[in-house]
Amino acid sequence: MEQLACFKCEVHSKTEQEEQFLKKALGKHILFQELTGTELHTLVMATQKLEVEPGARVQAQDTLGEYMFVVQSGELSLYCERKKTTYAKIKVGQIYGETDLLYGVPTAQALIADKKSTIWKLGQMTYRQVVAKHALEMDSDIKAALRKVKLFDGLPVPTLNKFADTLTRVHYKKGDKIIEKGEIGHIFYIIEKGKVKVHDIGIGDSQQVDSILEPGDSFGERALITGEPRAASITALSERVTLLVMNRVTFEETIGELEDALDFSNRLHSMKGLSIFAGSDLTEHEFERLADLVVKKTYSKGTKLVKAGSPYPPMLWMLQSGTVIVYGRSDHIYSMGAGDYLGDKSILNAKEHISSHDATCETEVTAYVLTREDVESIVVDVGRLGRSSGFAMSKRISSIGMEDLKLYKILGQGAFGKVWLCTTMEGGQTPYALKVINKRALLAQKQHRGVLREKEMLSMLNHPFILYLVSSFQDKNNLYLLLPLIQGGELFGVVSQRARRGRGIPKFEAAFYGAGIMEALGHFHHRYIAYRDLKLENCMIDAEGYIKIVDLGFAKIIVDKSYTFCGTPDYLAPEIIMAKGHNHAVDYWSFGVLMFELLVGRSPFSAPNQPQMKMFKRIVLVQYEFPMFMERLGNDLISKLLVRPVSARLGAQKNGSRAIRNHEFFLSNGIDSRSILKKEIQAPWIPEVKDPLDSHHFQDFSAIEKEKATGSPLTDQEQALFDQF
Known part of the structure; x- marks a missing residue:
């Protein structure tokens, strides 16, 4: 993100005629049709002019495609040098290599000039960074505007992001009435471009002076909750005004009732503040699922929540309003109010226990309530509560190394290495798949970060339908991921x-x-x-x-x-x-x-x-x-x-x-x-597995020799890129 924000696009000078030619040629293509005028102009100015002589190779065969080409004059041929065959002609106004703007693949043919030609080329990185940076800037502006709206204060970041993605752009010209005073409100607005005037504010002697709203300001947010009549009129003040809008129906379909979203945020915040949860190893997902189970309840004055000498109810109360009086056998009395909680020990205690105190509602009380059964349904083991170990790995990663493994045959062959069927030296009954990844091949394709990220993901996930990591290690040439063998194939x-x-x-x-x-x-x-x-x-x-x-x-x-x-x-x-x-x-x-x-x-x-x-x-x-x-x-x-x-x-x-x-x-x-x-459904097909080393559902690559080091040895600097593996 930071690198994208700092990106500055190169500029190559052009005549007005050349600009118009490129805008027309690019504008016909799907990759450019939905760009804003600013994006298209930036990309046009980033294209580089090439004057080529007849027979010149514009792009060689079997090289990584990284450019799109537009022919302004002359003609190009797609020529396969191995077969001595011309496959196509690229003529004036036509585009070649547009897929290379998305991702480069080795070119199947050479691109050769048939005659003296004028062509323009645009690089993959330039295209993607211009479009991505523009989208990032627009998203940032929208989210900054949303954060300024007090009504949305407290919305979780993912909810705010979803809100931003749902907004639609509408345009007005100077003098257009955007909102008419007295009409029923059902749309929320954020100003993206231009200015608007708020006028006819209030009623009779309570009328207020007109005000001006500018880009980043918003209005109509109450419409997402109440749908009440508008209290003022709003008119476009600039020659062109662009607004980001969302109606109440779309908001509720996408995000839900705003009050519910804010209440969910409050439930989540209240729960996370409790010591038994703050000191736990629960993931964000588990917190959110618990917050879903929290119920808001209202108790009338005099309601006894807990009775001394009786089994303590297996539930937790997080007080939101009102007062609860607590007193025990020692006649010690104290009062609990909003922000306090009781019942946390009943959540932690696996056995039914007898309460040593009474807890009675002194006034009408509103509380968030979570039962022990609800907590257990999410966390499974309540022993996870009350201790802090952060977002830890879901399982212990074994210290198995290459010297502990016996290799049998190769199950797969890829661009970066092989997959071996193996077992441990001792025991030998549990089959594993050993993924061998060549470091030099990774660096050549700039894919080393992806493998490091994959290893991290495999370490932290624990789900019956997701592969997990048994062990990982490396040597000077390769990275190794030891994984369970999935014997049914793809x-x-x-x-x-x-x-x-x-x-x-x-x-x-x-x-x-x-x-x-x-x-x-x-x-x-x-x-x-x-x-x-x-x-x-x-x-x-x-x-x-x-x-x-x-x-x-x-x-x-x-x-x-x-x-x-x-x-x-x-x-x-x-x-x-x-x-x-x-x-x-x-x-x-x-x-x-x-x-x-x-x-x-x-x-x-x-x-x-x-x-x-x-x-x-x-x-x-x-x-x-x-x-x-x-x-x-x-x-x-x-x-x-x-x-x-x-x-x-x-x-x-x-x-x-x-x-x-x-x-x-x-x-x-x-x-x-x-x-x-729970795997209670009979699978439609169960693979036939004859023994622990049965791998007949995989293609056999046994004829391939054991992985050898390829390319030059890695430098110390290159080896350092794999330190976190």
Whole structure:
């Protein structure tokens, strides 16, 4: 974020005619159509002019594509040097290499000038940073404006971010009436550009002088709660006024009742202030789930909450208003009021115990109440309360090293190394997968940070449907991740075998696998982790036939937004392609694509021999069709996931991932969160595992030699990049 904020775009001078040519050429393309005038102008000025002679290589074959080219005069050819074949001509006004603005891949052909040509080139980093920086600046301005609204004081950051993403831009010209005094209010406004005048304020002798509101100011926030008549008129004062708006219905669908959101924030704050919770090792997700279970209750004057000599009620009271009188056998009397609490010992004490005091409501009392049963349902072991160990690893990481392992055969081969089937020297009955990652290959592709992040993620997560880390170590050439062996192979293979002709797998099977995947995604998201690489190949099947999510190389903790381009092309969400910033909601889009593949048997956006940019355009425009055999509930689920506006996407609204897990598609197939998590549902397919070392569901790469060091030895400075592994 800091690097993005400091980015300054290069500028190359152009004539007015050249500027207009580039704006027209770029403006026709999907990647540029939704840019603001400022963004488009910045990118036009960043393009660099090249004058090339006939036969000149503009871009060599088999090099990493990092530029987009626009032909202003002349003509270029795409020429395969190995086959001595010309594949296409790039003529005046045409664009080549636009996919390289998103991510570079090795070029399959050389780009050669047929005649003397004038071309313009734009770099990948320039494009992505200009678009991302503009989005970051606009988001920052909106959030700064929201933080100034007193009514929203106390909203959690994720809620505030969701609010910002839901705002819509509207434009007014000078003299337009934005609000008419006396009309019923249902819209909230933030001024982005221009000025407005507030006039006709108040009634009769209580009227106030007119006032001017400027960019960053807001008005109409009470409309989100009360819908009461407007107390003043507001008129556009500038030649052009741009407002960010949200109506009450959208707010409640996306975030919920504002009073409920503020009350939730208060419940969370009250709970975290208690010593038994402040000194615990609970995650933020667990705190939020506990806050969901807190109930606000009102007790009338004289109500006895606790009676001396009787079993202490297994509940906790956090007083919000009123007074409670507490007195014991020693006749010592003291008063408790707002901000005080009682009953925490009953939460910590596993056994029923007899109260030594009475607690009676001296006045009407309002309190937040949390029962011991509710606490146990979330934390499981109340022994976790009252001690502080921070956001610790979910499990102890073993100290197993290379010298403790026996390698059998290679299960997989990738760009950065291999995966070995292995066991420990002693015992030898528990199979493991040893992921060997070559350091030099990582550095060459600038992927070392991703592996370090993956190791950190694997260490902190503990969920039945997510792969975990057994051990990690390194030597001078490689990094090693020791992982459990998932013996059922990839979901991709299962689907390929079980799919029916011309369609996907049966709906129960799709619901079963989809529900397991969504439970895993929910676990990620409650910890502010965006997975960002959901696809059939990254979902494996364990020995019981249940889902296990693997490969966390793109997973990242995102509290606000990320501007990194990552993921698998077929599954990319529109906001990643358009470089507008994204959060965990991209996983809900990918989940929609995956559910389509499970039920239909193909991707919704890609097609054989289709240029990748055409697929990206279909994704951005959300262009796909359901086949005739698809049933209503599957259609409904997918159509609510494949939604371009993030704020309208199922899972990104007020009920979060619960809205997906509770969708009728899953419930109608007899699948609910509790049953899937407890593995009480019979899996549709259970892999045949003959022995602990059975790996027949994997392709055999045994012919490949044991991993050897590649490239030159790492320098001390390069080795230091892996110190945190």
